[in-house]
Amino acid sequence: MISLHQVSKTFINANRKFQAVDSVSLHIESGDIYGIIGSSGAGKSSLLRMINLLERPDAGTVVVNDKDLMLLTDRQLREERRTMGMIFQSFNLVHNRTVSGNVAMPLEMIGIPRKERAERVSEYLDFVGLLDKSDQYPSMLSGGQQQRVAIARALVNSPKVLLCDEPTSSLDPHTTSDILSILKHINQSFGVTIVIVTHEMDVITTLCNKVSMMSEGKLLQTLQTEQGNTISSDEISRVNNGQTWGKLGVNHD
Template sequence: MISVEKVSKEFTSKSGKVIGVDNVSLRIHKGEIYGIVGYSGAGKSTLIRCMNVLERPTSGRVIVDGVDLLGLSSKALRKARLSIGMIFQGFYLVSSKTVFENIAFALKAAGVDKTKRKERVMELLELVGLSDKIDHYPAQLSGGQKQRVSIARALANNPKVLLCDEATSALDPSTTKSILKLLKKINQELGITIVLITHEMEVVKEICNRCAVMQDGRIIEEGPTYELFAEPKRTLTKQFIHSVLDFELPSKLVEACTGRLVQLQFRGKLASEAIVSDMLQQFKVSGNILHGKVEYIQEKPLGIFIMELTGEELEVTSAIRYLEERLEQVEVIQ
């Protein structure tokens, strides 16, 4: 659906050239939700704006649904953009227009007649759950409601792609969850491909099929979201994962432990198997779970536990070897 091929974007400042995107290549499949995560200044917003040529790449190619956007005339590009909706952190609603008028404006600009505009706006308001706010103005709406209007406006012309630039960053956690649930519904019911820019790994975990981690204008790691959570390879990716799966033990607790501390990871169906209890029955060791959590990513469980094993050294070593043979990741902390 979207192919970004060796795209770079340079800006000129008083101090010289600044590289916003540095030779990035990505393939985003039709019908998936793809996340791009990175800290501020990583280049992720510039990259997503290159995908609809709001920022024209300095070099490379951007192909959306088989069309090379950089090879189009200005008129053809404007037409192609009708199939690419976009929502932003700041909503960008016209304060002097009602909810109805804000959504209808996108349809009017596309040449849709008045009768069909009204029908389409009503459909969209029902989809985003705002049918009762049709005559309200943006100042009368909450942040989440404003973003729902922005989503409805972005969907007005039946796009095939929806680009979301930090769409939940200005929202509280509860509202963020409701917006992510709406985006997932749109993806599943309408088959729209969604690209989601964020600096929050929690957002990626909630709805993204695949994701990429961006740093200094480059993609440093990419893959299925579950795999990135289960086995991150780059330091920055590990930092992002750590923000969701926080397993820092208090130093006083660690110092008080007399046994071996091990961190265990349970993937998929292993999360429901009695591997630890079987180990405790087979070996003369005692086990004390100090920390643990099970997250569901793409509806697959990922469990991480830290436990203390005590007993004779040979028994503890044998117990750890037993765990290593049955789990994909066992790390001896001390």
């Protein structure tokens, strides 16, 4: 469903080149919950953002739903991006719009009529348990509630893929667990493929059936199990006696 082939990305900072992603290839099947784990600066977010071409690779190919995204026109790319929702560590809500106003935004952009828009917004706010907060503003909500609004907004267009960039990194453990349950439910109930970037091992062992470890722009290793199961911490410990994980600065216990 998603294939990255030898993608690379170099940024230029203060006239110095920095290779954030170095010839990475990976394959994600429909229905997977695919984790990308690594320490800060490993290139995880850049890699994730290349899946929907928010970041354009300097080299390599990005194929989603059998389409080579680099070959699409701007208009075709906009359409293809609608099949991919995205959520972020900092939620990225629009603060001068209400909760329902935020969730309605993707539908407004494609001209869905008001009545249908209202129905779909209510349906997804109900799904994330926030229907009673429809008329509130983001600043009146907790971090976990704001992330649930962002999830509703990402789902309202019925995407096939949900891209998650450190979605629980600014949340406490209890709220993290709530958000991970919602993500699992989205995968199981709607068949949405999930790609999640994290530096937290618990996120991987709670949620993911595949995980790639990233360091210094490269994928070091990928582990996988059946869809519907999660990679166990035992399995992770067995690989190279955990040495690869240690190299990432990630605690695998």
